[in-house]
Amino acid sequence: MNDEDARAGATPTLDQARKQIARYGLDADPQAVLVAVRLMAAGARLDRASEVHFSRSGLSTGRYRLLVDLEDSDGEKSPSHLARSLGVSRATVTGLVIGLEREGLVARRASTEDGRGAVVVLTARGAQRLRDMAADHFARLEALVDGLSVEERGLFLDLLERITQRIGALTAD
Amino acid sequence: MNDEDARAGATPTLDQARKQIARYGLDADPQAVLVAVRLMAAGARLDRASEVHFSRSGLSTGRYRLLVDLEDSDGEKSPSHLARSLGVSRATVTGLVIGLEREGLVARRASTEDGRGAVVVLTARGAQRLRDMAADHFARLEALVDGLSVEERGLFLDLLERITQRIGALTAD
């Protein structure tokens, strides 16, 4: 699968949206549907690209985010708090920590205050990994939005925020 | 994990971006980085919400997209073409088709023209499933972008397109 194909698959057209809506005799707004579908497709593609990006440093998106979160928290945090701030389940954190611990990028110790709790600690090696990645990582993130002016970036952030606020509409009963 | 926590985890702040950049003495633009990070986070969240959404109809995002693609193609298409238009690998299509076939939503027959090839066919039951989902599905997609005016939607599409064009920057060597 080459880039062109991937793009073609990932970017449905307004016409497709129109046809799909018409097929069932609905009166949905094709443009609105297109925005939703394109964003979902873009999100999925970005997710995969992100995994590829981080895998070059021997990490995954989740592991990288966990390391950064630790560093933002003076190098240590409980799995529960990590789960909350990363927006993933505790089970997922357990899995991420196991992987990171195996590579020596974090360590785990029991909490001194809570017999049930644990604390995940960023190791020197983990911090070094982040340092090694930083320049390349941020350069690539910048390149991703290179095509937008500062004003456009601000606008995009605002619009994106207003859409993501409504993600619940997809899953609400 | 509740919605609030998920949101908190999914929406890093400009300040966090600034600190992370400063930590390594880089001169990246925090706002640019924030746009990239937010979009990635939004994509991941939308992906998961999408899976929840489709699972209510006994499908996954991938299976739904495959069914729609088939319907857009007069009800039949080869796995290779499906892979291309869906932007996933052929192995993934094989997996999706196996699942859909097990539920009787598609059928598989050998290609008459190419001894190597197969053809995936949308069954009556598959078409019915799409019909059953349509009203609710499109209503939810519309709800997702409810907060944006028509002009803003057009603008968002444009900006999103210009960012997704550069996804390759993440993975390029």
Add this chain to the structure above:
DNA sequence: CCCTAATAATTAGCTCCCTAATTATCGTCA
């Protein structure tokens, strides 16, 4: 003081999608 409900972390088992390797067939070119 004990019993129960809540919380912390882990484990087991699931789905999604991927890459790499395998098998079969096609098509071209010497």
Add this chain to the structure above:
DNA sequence: TGACGATAATTAGGGAGCTAATTATTAGGG
């Protein structure tokens, strides 16, 4: 025509994340 490189589909195996169930510990109410 026979061999070789592409292409079709599948299989095997891996990583991400999820939910549900399990185990250990904490905190409250009778």
